[in-house]
Amino acid sequence: MANYTLEEKDSFTVLGIGTELKSNYTDYAGINKEKSDFWQAVREDGRLDTLKSVAENDYIFAVNEAVNNKMMHYAGVLTEKVLPEATRVIQFPQGPYLVVKGEAATSEELSNQLTGIAFGQVLPAEEHFAYVGGPNTTVEMEQKNGLILGELWIPVVRK
Template sequence: MAQYTLEEKESFTVLGLGIELMSDYTDYAGINKEKSDFWQAVKQDGRLATLKALATNDYIFAVNEAVNNKMMHYAGVLTDKTLQDEASRVIQFPKGLYLIVKGEANTAEELSNQLTGIAFGQVLPEVQTIAYVGGPNTTVEMEQKNGRVYGEMWIPVVEK
């Protein structure tokens, strides 16, 4: 069983810039390529730097959310500010219980893929006392040290 914790969190807001993922939800390779291409673009064109300038801390959020039956993915930061950009979205995370999976990897992309796989592929199927009932979930890049990226996956859950 993968290491995880359950933690009560206050509600919080992430400002994100996003894309609609067009791959089928079972096409992990396609989804990962779309996410990778998106992150490369927001880093290169300065949109991520614009978001970081509005942030209340150094965390970078990679948010997944279903919106109007569309699979959305966002690069985001913790802030109460907004952008005048049609691709931006204020994402509300609810107060409540969260499944937290911690990890480290060589890149933010590798970290996100690793934590998502552990959380959705191992922990949620095996832990019978909690359930994910939808809503946004996020990988949080918290620190870079000695060439490694450290972070967590946060998934809102309910007790069964």
């Protein structure tokens, strides 16, 4: 089984710049292309660097959240500050989180790998906790030996 843990986390705030994902929620190829195009744009136009300038640490957050019946995806950083360019202040609740760890050659690979493990393997088989909605995030934590190391954090409730 995948490398995952259940961890208690304090509440935290991510400042994000986002986009609405228009693909059907079951169209993984479409969703992944939209996310990839979005990340390329925020890296190239400097919005990600602007977010990094107010961050409390070096972590980069890729947040998924349903807002007003829309699938939203955000590039974000951990901070209590605000920026005019930011589109959302995302509140993550205190409580138990499913944490899936991994490493990959690119940010996109890391996110896809961890999401697949969490939603495709761990959550369907788990008997003690469940995901009931709310924001979830892939967190890029460091680069080492040419790989991006990170985690997927999903708030869960105990069954």
